[in-house]
Amino acid sequence: MSETNRKGLLVAVMLWIVIISVIGAGVKIWLFPKMKVKLEKQTSSDTHYAKGTITCAADSFSGYAIVRSDAMRDSLKSQGIKWVVQDDQADYQARIKALRDGDIQFAVFTVDSFIAAGAALNEYPGTIVMVIDESKGADAIVAYGSAISGLPDLNHPETKIVLTPNSPSEFLARIVMSHFSVNIPEDRWIKANGSGDVYKKFRAADASDKLAFVMWEPDVSRALEQSGVKDLLNSSKLEGYIVDVLVVGRKFLRDKPEQVSEVVEAYLRASYGYQQQPDSMVSLVTKDAKSNGQSLKTDQAKKLVSSIAWKNTMENYAHFGLLTGQEAKGLPSLEDVIANISKVLAQTGALSSNPIAGKETSLFYDKILSDLKDKNFHPGRVVAIAGMGDSNLEAIRGVEDLPALAEDQWNQLISVGQLRVKPITFGRGKALLTIQGQRDLDELIGNLKAWPSYYLKITGHASARGDMDANIALAQSRADAVAEYLYSGGVSPTRVKSMASKPSGEGTESLSVTFILGQLPY
DSSP states (O other), X not given: OOHXXXXXXXXXXXXXXHHHHHHHHHIIIIIHHXXXXXXXHHTSOOOSOTTEEEEXXXXXXGGGTTTTOHHHHHHHHXXXXXXXXXXXXXXXXXXXXXXXXXXXXXXXXXXXXXXXHHHHHTSXXXXXXXXXXXXXXXXXXXXXXXXXXXXXXXXXXXXXXEEOTTSHHHHHHHHHHHXXXXXXXXXXXXXXXXXXXXXXXXXXXXXXXXXXXXXXXXXXXXXXXSTTEEEEEEGGGOSSSSEEEEEEEHHHHHHOHHHHHHHHHHHHXXXXXXXXXXXXXXXXXXXXXXXXXXXXXXXXXXXXXXXXXXXXXXXXXXXTTOSOTTTTTTOOOHHHHHHHHHHHHHHTTSSSSOSSTTOGGGGBOOHHHHHHHHTTOOTTOOOOOTTOOOOOXXXXXXXXXXXXXXXXXXXXXXXXXXXXXXXXXXXXXXXXXXXHHHHHHHHHHHHHXXXXXXXXXXXXXXXXXXXXXXXXXXXXXXXXXXXXXHHHTTOOGGGEEEEEOOOOOSSGGGGEEEEEEEEOOO
């Protein structure tokens, strides 16, 4: 064989070696894995979560127990959705940024934290699609009665308040500052890390210390078990302020509205199932607390359940303005809730200005619930069989008028505090309301709706100069004029008493009326 042929043969052999190597590599890299994937697919099962995973950010508050419940998770699993609840340790800024970035699809907020977080971010990448619950005693301000007897004592320059920043406890303090003649500047705040930490500071305090403590259940009940401890104010007296809502990312809502509806419907079904059996709700809260590293005794769990109003389907329809005024039974619309809360945040310095004024409807989306209502959705609705109609439709727990009081009961009222109302003044010798006075009373009407459990004493004043009987009559007429205006604004006459003070002085006070909120003794 010639040298040329030998070289040609060598090249051909090397070429075949390269070809065989490439083919071998291709088989190893491409064919074998493909065959392996095919084999795995042939011997595997289909996923139960064909629609994918939906993640919701929340924290360990037991009011969110239904969000984390097996019932909600299983309901969404049946719809092909994997429901994951992620605990972010109540980091609201991280929560709203995660919504913006699409890292999560849903989040739970208190309305005030949602407004504040969006203002800090300078955008609201999510919108409210459902009201979850409202605190009805789960949050409270407590103190030793020997040191602080009532809300007015919070004005004392030596009084300090222990609270958790960026929490419902801080917001409860801000509500008090906004609505009552109480000022607690931040340099008198002692900041704590959660209700448990507040409770520890409470236990370490002396009964003579001028300290008020803002905490939530079960720590509120633990504190009130101590001798001499007084409940200065709790959220059961409030309406429409400490409210938890479910927020969805706007992009996810735009792209997958059907899945948003499935999440809302699953929550309402789970909530209905648990609330139909009180013991079941107590068990759920106890289990949920344990999963979050907390231990609740049965009586503590019962107290917690009774201090949270989990919102049912009909109440959601009411809050979203889908029921008429009479059907809603006095429940505030979400639009008004947002307006009132943003106002408190701005008035008390939590926000430099009100970013929501006039744009309240931009923070919630009513079409999901509206569509459910149009479909006659309710988790307690039973398909009509043999002429049977609906069964077990939940009632709306509305705002009920306070019962009328006898004269001696009015005299027994305990003052809660003086409302922060601009002076309602009258012209000298007159009992006619001015235009400005009517505007200020409109604001008072809104505040009275926020405190539906308290009675109101209206005291008219008049100058001491001149005929005493005529001046007393004038003071009474001024109080009566204010009372009549409040009635015209929807305030129940059963919770209002107008009276005249003994005429004294010559200043502005002698031309005004004053207001005191009160409650019957326990």
